[in-house]
Amino acid sequence: MAARVSKETVYLSLLTALAIIIHGFEYMIPAVTPWFKFGLANSVSLAVISVFGMKQALIVSILRIFISSLFFGTFLSPIFILSFTGGVAGTIAMGVAYKVFFPFFSMIGISLIGAYVHVLAQGGIIFVLIIQHQNIFLLLPAMLLLSLVTGVVNGNIAIKLSDHLKNANFSKSEKKLK
């Protein structure tokens, strides 16, 4: 039992580190608007959902947001609250969508669902806590349109990562994780 817990801890820590590094790859893409990010780390969460399960993906998401906030000194700041809300809401939405709709929806469709829920959750938090003005919702159509692009890109990356993870020796030996 102790060995099983420690191996799961190691794999999830590794995937969290991967999600943090993948987030850095976003700087290769020119910014379309200020503060709008591709959210490549969510592709790791989706790959974890498909290979290991939603509970593990939630742990990876929360840990990733927490550690990133520690490194960049934004813990408990508005950026942390936004990332946390969007990340957790998006991961839960992708987990539920994967359980209910896969394989009727592909990973790209599930990634799109996650992207939309992510943007809506962040829009809600911005309205309630940060800007507190209803006109912020006027920006939502543009953000959702941009999410269409990011959802497709993240879905493609998640498909590639989940293929690599399924073929990896360490995930084949730990079928009990799912």
Place this chain on the structure above:
Amino acid sequence: MQIFPNLKRNSNDHISKDTYIHKLDARVKILSVFILMVITACIKGWLSFLILAIFISLLHFFSQTSPFLTIKRLKTFKFFFILTGVMHFFFTPGEIFPYFPLEYMNVTYDGIEKGAIILGRLSFIIITTSIFTLTTSPKCIAKGLEDMFNPVKKILPGLGTFSTMVVLTIQFIPILLNLAENEIKRAKNSEGSQKRGLTARIRFLTKVTDSYFESVIKEVDRMCDAEEFW
């Protein structure tokens, strides 16, 4: 290309000093920041803002942190400030402020008041969290959160390994970061890296991430076979 200089340094902006605030338990600091954020979110009048400003100045004094450091953090949020200002100043109904120079755009007194309150609250929250991260190391924050979750461990047993996972993740980051930098250096010499344009960049990114995942999985399998983890 350096993706994350902060990650390479393996530190955040924490400045180690010998003050009472630095020595406070992380749990006390985390709870205090939460309470201060709730109080800041509720204040309205100029007197409340003045009292909060005096309190934050005292925090700066006792923690020996420079106010310029914490105020510099506000630059990261400039987009939020501009958006908040525009939303409130121009779109709040009320009596029109007559001295605004542009003819076709109206600023209202209520908009100025509400915008100023929201901007003030946001600034104080950001400065408070900056003081917190400057006076608390990441290790202490992780330990503090794990101790705070102790009563909940019976309901959610996964929380018990929280700080272990934080430490493990921080240890894995340099390994994966080196692999990422090697992959990017290799890809920079290839054809796709010189093309500009959003779609070309996205295609290049997809190619780089695919080869990066392959190298990460190979490295992890190698470490598992060599039993470097346990």
